[in-house]
Amino acid sequence: MxxxxxxxxxxxxxxxxxxxxxxxxxxxxxxxxxxxxxxxxxxxxxxxxxxxxxxxxxxxxxxxxxxxxxxxxxxxxxxxxxxxxxxxxxxxxxxxxxxxxxxxxxxxxxxxxxxxxxxxxxxxxxxxxxGAFSPTADFDRQWGEQPFFREGDTYIYKTYYTTLIRGGYVRNYSVCYDTQKRVSHWVAYPLTRNYVEPAVTRTNAWSYDPNTQLPEIPVQYQFNVANTYGTGDARGHQLPSADRYSNKETNAMTFYSTNIMPQNSDFNEGVWVDLENKIRDVRARNSRDTIFVVTGTYFAGNRYITARDGTRIGYPSNCWKVLLRGSGGKAVWDCSADELYGIGFWFANDASNTASLRSYATSIADIERKTGFSFFRNLPAGTVDAVKAQNRPSDWSL
Missing domain, CATH: 2.60.40.10 (Immunoglobulins)
Structure with a gap:
């Protein structure tokens, strides 16, 4: 007063x-x-x-x-x-x-x-x-893609931070990690020029999360990704390595166990990498705007695979992405509904994915219904429903 x-x-x-x-x-x-x-x-x-x-x-x-x-x-x-x-x-x-x-x-x-x-x-x-203590307090309002938090006895929410060549000390990505399945249910991250330039080579630094940042994810709840699964499946990135080429330290974090999921090799090397490349192309053509991405897994059954070291790892039946970007260089929460672009993609995690990317496009609302997660909690209430209902592949050059 x-x-x-x-x-x-x-x-x-x-x-x-x-x-x-x-x-x-x-x-x-x-x-x-x-x-x-x-x-x-x-x-x-x-x-x-x-x-x-x-x-x-x-x-x-x-x-x-x-x-x-x-x-x-x-x-x-x-x-x-x-x-x-x-x-x-x-x-x-x-x-x-x-x-x-x-x-x-x-x-x-x-x-x-x-x-x-x-x-x-x-x-x-x-x-x-x-505010009162909260284990998710550092999920800042500026993080446009952040899902709502869903409680789970085996879930650990964590954000990894890094220092970019351009842009200083920033978050790298956030995870909702399942210690029982040893796979993240989702990985959320922004994509801007500063994260990919100046370009370095892929590090292939496969490792456990070293727990140099809190909260700790005990090694016994992770998979030794330095070894392959032993099943012929690929070690699929949720946050792509090529989206983090600012420097070697930033890129190396994409090879943590917490960012890797078992993927069918044909799927991983085919339509999945096509989608990753397309998102980077859209980012380059809209250089003033951040693309917010959530990549995730879905488990329709209770399938596990056994790694060479005997570790059991949940095998997702489906993999998905949801995307959001604004326009005109404005922050997404300052954009009206017609200035925001949202879309989702849903794939079976098998070799059946041979159609064009457009065939796998869907709305964010549809992926919410499928997964039970709610996305983009930081968007204004007056715009979020309209954005989640969008399914316009042409907005993403598809």
Whole structure:
């Protein structure tokens, strides 16, 4: 809540931003100050935020008046030092003020109330909310393709991060990994120029997930992909190796066990690779837009294959992809329904796939019905149903 002298603004007009009028009422030199938090609501893993004040130069004092749920978790000094938490700090309009947070490991949302008092006597209250602990908190809103999370006793959700030659430290891909089947139900990832350029050679770095990033997926629940399956089936990538050619480290992650599925060799080397190549072609022709992809497996029965080391691995009856892209370089959640393009592809995991790619095209909604997963949870409610209903192969040059 902000405090005004005989002046009230409707809350809907400036939601999330507090405006303060400085100076005496009725004077000719009244000025406007805007004060806000970088983010009013953050997830449980967020450890920093900022107070932003914009307007005429003047000093202010920010004070953390209260913070609920347990011990102090919000401070103006870093918790990584031996300095005691700092609950009040002086600042200057135009210079961002850092806030430091502890990760929230509780099952409750917690709030901190911060009062910002300016040199002219006006003040504003800011409320910072940090979400309760969630194992999927790092699945960010910007990740346009992210499916809704479906609970399963054998599921582990994990995101792998990497540093690109162009683009810095980013996510590589996310998985919904099944420790019983030793196969991911889905792998979700973005495709942009930065992930594929400058091109390096394929690493063939077949390996377990080394668990250098959390959460851990114990090796005993993975398949030793350095060996073939022993059945003549291919080690099929869900995120293609050729979609991650920025550098060797990024490419090597595509050879983790968690990204590999058993695929019929004819299927893997035929229509499946044709689809992967087509998606890259579409990406190159729409270079301003990110293509969001979810690749996955479906298990109609309870078939397993046995690897050479005796490990049992679930054998998918079907493999699929769902695709989403925006247009005009806009973020997908800023696009209207007619500016978004969505499609799905559904294949039997056998040698029967000899038709054109167009024959396997379907709607995202159809694949949701088949798999039980719901996709694109970050799209606005007003556009998502229309996009999921699309099945227009021509939008994808098919």
């Amino acid at each position: 902000s405090l005004f002298k005989n002046f009230h603004l409707p809350a809907w007009l400036f939601a999330g931003v507090l405006f303060l009028f400085a100076g005496c009422g009725g004077s000719d030199d009244d000025s406007l100050i805007v004060v806000r938090l970088d983010a009013e609501t953050v997830n449980c893993n967020t450890t920093s935020n900022r107070i932003i004040a914009v307007g005429d130069a003047m000093t202010f004092v920010a004070t953390i008046l209260s913070q609920d749920v347990g011990d102090a978790w919000c401070s103006f000094s870093s918790f990584d030092t031996l300095i005691e938490p700092q609950f009040s700090k002086s600042g200057l309009v135009g210079v961002p003020m850092n806030l430091y947070l502890l990760r929230n490991e509780t099952d409750q949302v917690r709030e901190a109330l911060i009062r910002v008092t300016f040199a002219n006597g006006f003040s504003a209250d800011l409320t910072l909310r940090q």
